[in-house]
Amino acid sequence: MSDHAGTDRIGTRLALSYDDVADAQRVLAGHAHRTPVLTSRQIDTRTGCRVFFKCENFQRIGAFKFRGAFNAISRLSHAQRERGVLAYSSGNHAQAVALAASLLGSKAVIVMPQDAPQVKLTATRGYGAEVVTYDKHATVREELAAQLAHQRGLALIPPYDHPHVAAGQGTAAQELFDEVGALDYLFVCVGGGGLISGCAIAAHALSPQCKVIGVEPEAGDDATRSFKTGTLQRCHNPDTIADGARTPSLGAVTFPMILRHVHDMVTVSDAQLLQAMLYLWERMKIVVEPTGALAGAGLFERKVDMPPGARVGVIVSGGNVDVRDVCRWLAA
Amino acid sequence: MSDHAGTDRIGTRLALSYDDVADAQRVLAGHAHRTPVLTSRQIDTRTGCRVFFKCENFQRIGAFKFRGAFNAISRLSHAQRERGVLAYSSGNHAQAVALAASLLGSKAVIVMPQDAPQVKLTATRGYGAEVVTYDKHATVREELAAQLAHQRGLALIPPYDHPHVAAGQGTAAQELFDEVGALDYLFVCVGGGGLISGCAIAAHALSPQCKVIGVEPEAGDDATRSFKTGTLQRCHNPDTIADGARTPSLGAVTFPMILRHVHDMVTVSDAQLLQAMLYLWERMKIVVEPTGALAGAGLFERKVDMPPGARVGVIVSGGNVDVRDVCRWLAA
Numbered sequence: 001m002s003d004h005a006g007t008d009r010i011g012t013r014l015a016l017s018y019d020d021v022a023d024a025q026r027v028l029a030g031h032a033h034r035t036p037v038l039t040s041r042q043i044d045t046r047t048g049c050r051v052f053f054k055c056e057n058f059q060r061i062g063a064f065k066f067r068g069a070f071n072a073i074s075r076l077s078h079a080q081r082e083r084g085v086l087a088y089s090s091g092n093h094a095q096a097v098a099l100a101a102s103l104l105g106s107k108a109v110i111v112m113p114q115d116a117p118q119v120k121l122t123a124t125r126g127y128g129a130e131v132v133t134y135d136k137h138a139t140v141r142e143e144l145a146a147q148l149a150h151q152r153g154l155a156l157i158p159p160y161d162h163p164h165v166a167a168g169q170g171t172a173a174q175e176l177f178d179e180v181g182a183l184d185y186l187f188v189c190v191g192g193g194g195l196i197s198g199c200a201i202a203a204h205a206l207s208p209q210c211k212v213i214g215v216e217p218e219a220g221d222d223a224t225r226s227f228k229t230g231t232l233q234r235c236h237n238p239d240t241i242a243d244g245a246r247t248p249s250l251g252a253v254t255f256p257m258i259l260r261h262v263h264d265m266v267t268v269s270d271a272q273l274l275q276a277m278l279y280l281w282e283r284m285k286i287v288v289e290p291t292g293a294l295a296g297a298g299l300f301e302r303k304v305d306m307p308p309g310a311r312v313g314v315i316v317s318g319g320n321v322d323v324r325d326v327c328r329w330l331a332a
Numbered sequence: 333m334s335d336h337a338g339t340d341r342i343g344t345r346l347a348l349s350y351d352d353v354a355d356a357q358r359v360l361a362g363h364a365h366r367t368p369v370l371t372s373r374q375i376d377t378r379t380g381c382r383v384f385f386k387c388e389n390f391q392r393i394g395a396f397k398f399r400g401a402f403n404a405i406s407r408l409s410h411a412q413r414e415r416g417v418l419a420y421s422s423g424n425h426a427q428a429v430a431l432a433a434s435l436l437g438s439k440a441v442i443v444m445p446q447d448a449p450q451v452k453l454t455a456t457r458g459y460g461a462e463v464v465t466y467d468k469h470a471t472v473r474e475e476l477a478a479q480l481a482h483q484r485g486l487a488l489i490p491p492y493d494h495p496h497v498a499a500g501q502g503t504a505a506q507e508l509f510d511e512v513g514a515l516d517y518l519f520v521c522v523g524g525g526g527l528i529s530g531c532a533i534a535a536h537a538l539s540p541q542c543k544v545i546g547v548e549p550e551a552g553d554d555a556t557r558s559f560k561t562g563t564l565q566r567c568h569n570p571d572t573i574a575d576g577a578r579t580p581s582l583g584a585v586t587f588p589m590i591l592r593h594v595h596d597m598v599t600v601s602d603a604q605l606l607q608a609m610l611y612l613w614e615r616m617k618i619v620v621e622p623t624g625a626l627a628g629a630g631l632f633e634r635k636v637d638m639p640p641g642a643r644v645g646v647i648v649s650g651g652n653v654d655v656r657d658v659c660r661w662l663a664a
Contacts (some may be wrong), residue, residue, distance in 0.1 A: 036368065057617045058617055062617060120633070261540035278655055281619050281655060282619070282654075282655070284618075285389045285390055285394060285616040285618060286617060286618060286619065287613050287618065287619060288617075319617035322614070323610055323613060323614070323655075323659075323662070324662060325657065326655065326659070327655075327658070327659035327662060327663070330398040330655070330656060331659070331660060
């Protein structure tokens with residue numbers, strides 16, 4: 001990583017600096033979409049702020065995850081790309097690795113539970129990946145993945161806890177600042193912390209006064225507790241519709257960056273999240289997945305005191321949701 | 333209207349020409365959104381065409397109707413605007429007239445059935461309009477509207493059958509050609525024919541080889557039958573989820589323009605429409621209402637033979653739909 005990486009408040013050397021985000025931007029140019037920034041008069045009126053939505057639901061594979069996966073795979077040696085890459089995920093990271101590998105002439109093996117939704121298995125195979133399924137009750141996926149990686153010489157592409165992954169995700173915020181200039185606040189969802197780490201690094205460099213606010217589901221508030229206590233906290237398979245935020249904890253790479261560059265962490269309930277998601281659908285006419293509405297929910301629920309007229313960025317992280325699931329949540 | 337208006341194939345003088353669309357464009361500049369044109373690799377692959385979606389679901393009030401309403405109201409005399417305007421609609425036209433009147437310093441009276449969804453009554457009032465409700469079983473809305481217009485000296489803004497309205501709607505296609513150049517096909521939904529009339533006039537002027545295809549719901553196929561027979565056909569309150577296409581017939585202004593400048597008319601079932609709508613939601617991450625998905629459904633269902641690689645425009649006409657209604661349709 002860069003020589004310019006800083007140290008966090010407890011003295012640990014941070015895994016990445018803005019130079020790494022800028023490098024990722026160059027790598028992603030022409031491959032990732034430069035997603036649109038949308039605004040809404042009605043939302044500005046409702047919030048009393050000037051709000052800019054960075055719409056990663058329009059990113060390739062429908063979520064920001066493509067950025068980190070492509071950046072990470074592109075940094076592998078030619079020989080490693082020839083051997084292939086591996087990921088275990090049943091979510092957006094699976095499709096991100098599958099597509100990025102395919103674009104970079106590599107082969108992806110994705111480990112998914114055998115009861116994953118058929119639509120996700122099909123979509124991942126559709127991007128050219130080999131899907132290896134396992135029985136959740138009989139197999140520990142990490143062990144299966146390690147075994148496959150070893151047998152076939154595959155490089156594991158982690159979903160968030162890697163400097164190249166976090167740097168790639170940070171290009172979302174970098175593009176936002178590039179397009180709209182400095183902001184007073186930036187709301188970002190938090191699962192394993194890859195997106196917010198990269199975005200906070202970009203904010204620190206490009207809009208130093210900007211306060212970065214992480215938003216988590218109430219049921220999976222491990223990152224909020226970790227942030228408040230300064231000690232890594234965990235949660236086990238939290239019950240939330242925000243499937244992208246069901247991660248057990250922040251990581252060794254992301255936690256120090258969050259402690260150093262994030263200003264506050266807040267939580268929203270699933271009911272608030274569903275309401276925010278439908279509000280974005282019905283007012284902005286964009287399809288947003290629950291995790292993708294976390295940042296907006298934090299804003300709409302006024303979880304942070306902001307002066308009138310504040311310039312606020314909101315990362316809409318993804319849009320991969322089955323409408324039938326939304327109907328179930330509405331009926332519940 | 334312009335001196336350059338042509339005549340239709342049966343000799344009637346057409347109500348508008350491209351000059352009227354160009355005039356409308358100048359009137360709308362800075363007031364209507366120039367909506368985005370979106371593309372999708374997956375949809376190109378699926379259709380074998382290069383498809384450009386003109387996204388009027390991102391227009392003000394969430395539908396193209398704002399264009400026609402604003403253009404029509406802006407052409408009224410100052411004195412008339414002082415007295416006010418009137419519309420009867422429980423759909424997008426109501427909100428379009430309400431917002432356009434408010435922006436132009438006029439006052440709108442909107443006649444709506446008393447059992448219209450509360451959200452629509454509230455939204456229309458939210459744009460500053462006076463809503464007059466009536467009992468559908470006891471009152472003929474046209475009579476009530478005529479009486480109100482007479483008593484208060486209000487100008488009626490018709491939903492489609494007026495040259496200024498159709499010219500305003502045509503700016504949607506004009507912007508599309510302006511952005512992407514000539515097209516081989518343009519798919520447009522048809523209710524009363526205001527949108528397709530204006531768009532066909534724009535296509536004829538800006539991309540003369542472009543074939544304009546109208547798409548209707550099967551249950552409300554009056555415009556298709558009118559087009560095929562050359563005689564105005566009607567249907568009564570058709571049973572379709574495409575509420576914007578429940579109009580009884582084309583109009584005196586729109587029918588001749590459609591006969592002259594539209595190349596074919598096709599229909600799709602509600603099941604095909606729902607599937608197309610959800611496909612647009614899940615692949616393009618945009619919220620589209622049923623009527624707004626008609627044009628896309630005509631393309632996806634291959635209702636017209638097109639050569640591989642054809643350049644195809646699709647007007648996504650609006651995005652005002654209640655997700656709870658979608659859940660009902662899915663469960664039906």
